Amino acid sequence: MIDQDDRDLRGAFEALRREAAAHTPPFDTTGGAARRRLVPGARRRTLVLAAAAVLAGVALVLVLTPHRPGVQLGLASVRWESPTDFLLRLPGDELLRLVPRLDVTPSTINWSIP
């Protein structure tokens, strides 16, 4: 692939290769260092797995624990009256809420504003 014109570059790279080869660290040194680097990686992986297991355990406990209802407030039984509610009452509005009876005449109704 190298042209004849590239002999100068080939020579320069050849010299560089010889020099680099002379200073190449032994394979066992590099391989040994690589294996030593594996240890922190494995430790980190173990920590991540342990953290994931703890989180999964907590999630499982939360899911499996039966739901305990808190204090329930029966809103239907609560009635609050505003101090100005009387302003909304109309004279004779009982007639609208009560079933008409024969013995009750308009004269018995209290027409005064409460």
Added chain:
Amino acid sequence: MSPDDLRCELERLHAATFGWALSCCRWDRAAAEDVLQASYLKLLDGRARYDGRSSLRTFVFGVVARTARETRRRAALRRWVPLASLLLGPGLADGRPDPAAAVARADATARLVEALRRLPGRQRQILHLVFYEDLTIAEAATVAGVAIGTARTHYERGKAALRKLLEGARE
């Protein structure tokens, strides 16, 4: 390929792979050793698995190139985000040239290394793969992860730029 076979092959290719790691790290020896260790680690623990689609040398060189890129990205991230070192673990080499190696280097090769350092990354990679590692341009394209036409362009432009830089250094 069994782990023992892989180990033997890596040992056979070790000098060439170290040269390639040096080129990927701009001839920073300490960084190259770190990258080579990390690459061997990927190959030996199975994170990078050889599937036989290319020659083993091309595959190993590809792993080294990717590892060098990852290392550079991590180093850049560490520079910009100081807290990232807590997540990414201890940093690798800081990218400074090794003074002892620089002194020991002969003048001609020192000029060549300096010129290579000043070349754009892709041109440097392709020239290294072709001239230093005796790969074809097609193989160099595979290792660098570029199309063959792109590799050929980098090769031609890289040669011209390198000659210019070397001539400039001689004057």
